[in-house]
Amino acid sequence: MDTSKYKALYLQETNEHLLGIEKGLLAIEKDPAEASVLDSLFRHYHSIKGMSASMGYEPVMKLSHAQEDLLSLLRSKKLTLTTEITSALLYCLDALKNLVKRVEEDLPLEVDISPFVKRLKSAVEGRPVEARESAAPAELKLSNVMKVEGKVFDDLLATVGDLFMALSSFKSLTHISRSIEFKDSVYLLGKSINSIHHSILSARMLPIEDLTEGLPRVIRDISKQSGKKVELKVEGAGISLDRAILESLGAPMVHIIRNAVDHGIEPLTERMQAGKSPEGNITVRASAKKDKVIIEVADDGKGIDCDKVREKAIKSGVPAERVRAMTDREALMLVCLPGLSTAEAVTDTSGRGVGMDVVKEMTEGLGGALVIESAPGKGTKIIMEVPRTTSIIKTLLVRVEGEPFLIPISKIERVAEVRHEDISDGVLKHNGADLPVIPLGRLLGMEEETESPVYTVIIVESGRDENAGRLIGLRVDDFGDEMEAYIKPLVPPMSKLWGVSGIAVVGDGRPVFLLDLPQIVSKAAHGAY
Amino acid sequence: MDGDRLVIELKGLNLGLGTKAVAGIVETEKIPFMPGQSGFIAGIISFRNEPVTVIDIPKAFGAAAGAEGGPHKVVVVKEKNRHLGLDAGSSAVSFLWEEEIKGLSPAQGGGKYIKEFIDVNGRSIGMIDSAALFEEAVRILSTEGSGV
CATH class of the missing domain: 2.40.50.180 (CheA-289, Domain 4)
Structure with missing residues (x-):
């Protein structure tokens, strides 16, 4: 698995934990009886250990594990905190900081951590060590990675929007102005605003993977309920979209998947009789087209019965002559009418006719479009075309x-x-x-x-x-x-x-x-x- | 009654609004078009860089503007964090101060968009129900302007 894209997040979180450890160690040095500090220290080490293991940063994982073990002894009161233990923990904390810094600077992590583990062991056993006390840092440094609320970027984008509008006024004035200096200044202003805009947009972009990585769990839960076996395939998950757009696609995506599992994919025996593989297949495929992203969710189930959709639409009050004049492609879109569902069974999760109208509304609300393709016996494809960036x-x-x-x-x-x-x-x-x-x-x-x-x-x-x-x-x-x-x-x-x-x-x-x-x-x- | 009131003087009808609900007054020569505008919807303006739907007050209350010609006076009201522009045409806009209406007892409504009437020195003023106007604007722009 390519974990490099999570590095910034790892560094941000790990640095926060390291800061927490430092505060905690200084606090228990003053008041060793404070059990809540020990608990918090334990959680910090445990988090660093877990995240480092996931990222494959073995020395960081091993060193934090060794310190976590020591903390565990202190928590269970099998060991009493001494000055030597605190010093050893602080000494190893510095080592952890250095290792994390090497991660940040992309330096190799082949570092021998055994002297640090040895120091911890000596401290536990109460043996004197020759190692020096940790040297005080020469300067205080801040992390390169900042945690910023999404709203800050929303506000920044709105401000850039206002700047663009002001720029358009200036641009109009350049048509009637003879001042070369003014024209040059407007050009430079435009260049700067464009640059800020692109920086903000790139900071807001997230890969589709951030959305699709939750789907296996959704499919697992729904297929357990329905007793069907379903395989999920995701393609093009590396394509990025604006965070606000991606977030808006979350609910529609889950709804489409639920529909596919509940009403698209046939039960095992039905699939076998139709000569299909025992497990149903759902493919989420993303592709970029100019400034748009096309997200298709396709299943290889029984498809949508167009005649049944027409029938239901007429029953729900759509004029019969209008429905009959529709092509199959148009008729399929009738499933997006509020309250219209062709599902024979209503499950806990779908079939109530609540949903596809919301999916359509949501997609169109983003400035996109929704298309449904379906072939009886072959499956259904829901295609959402949305802009990559917003605003x-x-x-x-x-x-x-x-x-x-x-x-x-x-x-x-x-x-x-x-x-x-x-x-x-x-x-x-x-x-x-x-x-x-x-x-x-x-x-x-x-x-x-x-x-x-x-x-x-x-x-x-x-x-x-x-x-x-x-x-x-x-x-x-x-x-x-x-x-x-x-x-x-x-x-x-x-x-x-x-x-x-x-x-x-x-x-x-x-x-x-x-x-x-x-x-x-x-x-x-x-x-x- | 507490708080000052803004009064829009139409021909034969005075309409009031609590000044706390008034976000501002915009004067404009022309109110830009809004697709699907019908009924009492007059168009759209921008107020503090935000678009605001404008309704035609004389049309909504079935009265004529208090004066002819001149720019449109659009009173922008705040209704639950949403804005609505009330186009008074060229009608005069005045104020009633809290001291003038203190102790007055309002009489109950008398129209679709009037909450109550107050009588100030023999001059009857209908207090606008801006929430009802807003809801009607939503209805008009969701159906008549729906293009279907």
């Missing part, structure tokens, strides 16, 4: 009926100036193909736009589900600067606002909405404008 994204400012909106740059294929007559029945010939062009203002419920001889068309990826991979044109009045926008989440009363996924307050103080392209394209595809 600050590259956007293009567009105007519709005088109102500004932001579009994520990552979704834009190109921007085109198109003559009025080139758009016929809402379709533009683009690279030899028909490109649907949608008047964005009308879609957003704005006043009917005035006709113009030339339109600006923003050509974007046409979203997800059945529209995935196709292009669509959004007709706007004009477009402005590309900007790094700090996107705030939508809070009540506008948290469920349609067509937008966030909001930024730009440099001049105007609030500008970030368009939710998948929602907009989906509505446009159904001609609902």
Whole structure:
């Protein structure tokens, strides 16, 4: 196992324990009768021993083990604390500190610890030793690793967001300013803000492994309850995501896994009859695509019965004609309707129809998308596409009926100036193909736009589900600067606002909405404008 | 009654708010559009760098603004750590000090968004129920603005 990524955490925790040991040893030297200090010392040594063993730092493990043994004798009152014992422990503490420092500096750990163990033994046996007393350190040093609350990074990111917005004001001013010094200063300011932004983002990134390492236990518990055997495979766990996004995926991930075990994977006999392996397989696969991460959770179970989903949806009140007009892919998404479950049995953990709606809401709330693929008898794949980082994204400012909106740059294929007559029945010939062009203002419920001889068309990826991979044109009045926008989440009363996924307050103080392209394209595809 | 009151003077209707609930007043020429805005939703503004949903007060109370023309006065109220902007249009905004209303007994509600009325020297003032306005804004923006 590659433990190097845990080194910073190991150093941080171990240094805290070493500090605790030093305090404790000085305290019991003054008052040997204080049993709680002995208990605390024992815990510190024990923690260092355990962590060092996991990390493979054998000399640290062995030396802390030797000191823990001595503490054990003191706790059980088989030994009485003497000055010599305290000195020996302090002497060995310094040795532990040096060993941990070698870990920090990536120096080899082939250190002979036998003189230290010998010193401890002599102290226990009450034999005089020739070893010198520990020398007082020449200077006081602080650890290179700091423990920082996640909220500090959240606040820092929000502040950088405000800086980006202020920068966008300055950038606009550079267009009208003749001062070279001003332009240079704005450029340098932008460079510094970008650098801070990248540092904060990298500090917030965590590998997907941090999320998936809890899954074996989840699978173990659920499969025990259901009596099924399930194998978990995780791929691409090294891909990193922003901490806030990763944290939000925790509950959806567990829900998907529970569904897969409870309702996807068949019981043993059923699997054998279907010619499948006795144990069910669940694969969690992560891959990076531009600024997004795609997390797939696939099982090789019985799949979702589309007809049953349709039937349940109609029973729960979705208009029958609408359900019947849906493709299988669209119908599968009906499992995300609140309260709709096709599971025949409700278990302790799933089948109550509570969950997939939350999974979809959570994924889309992160600015991502959810897709379900399923083949009867072969299994189901839940695909979550989420942004790698949150909050600050590259956007293009567009105007519709005088109102500004932001579009994520990552979704834009190109921007085109198109003559009025080139758009016929809402379709533009683009690279030899028909490109649907949608008047964005009308879609957003704005006043009917005035006709113009030339339109600006923003050509974007046409979203997800059945529209995935196709292009669509959004007709706007004009477009402005590309900007790094700090996107705030939508809070009540506008948290469920349609067509937008966030909001930024730009440099001049105007609030500008970030368009939710998948929602907009989906509505446009159904001609609902 | 304790605490000062802010009074929005619409045509034929005076509306009051406890000043403790008022986070600030923003004057703006135009209230930016909010997708899906309908009913009494007027749009959105930013207040201390935070976006705030704005509702049209004359529309919500079925009265006309107290004056025509001029910038919009948006009273930003704090409702359980959430903000809501009350667009009074060009209506006059004044204050009633605690001393003026001390000892007055309010009369019970009289409208969907009015908690109670107070009578100050023959002038009736309806105290706005900002929580009810907020809940209605949530409802409008979750359904009518849902795009489905």
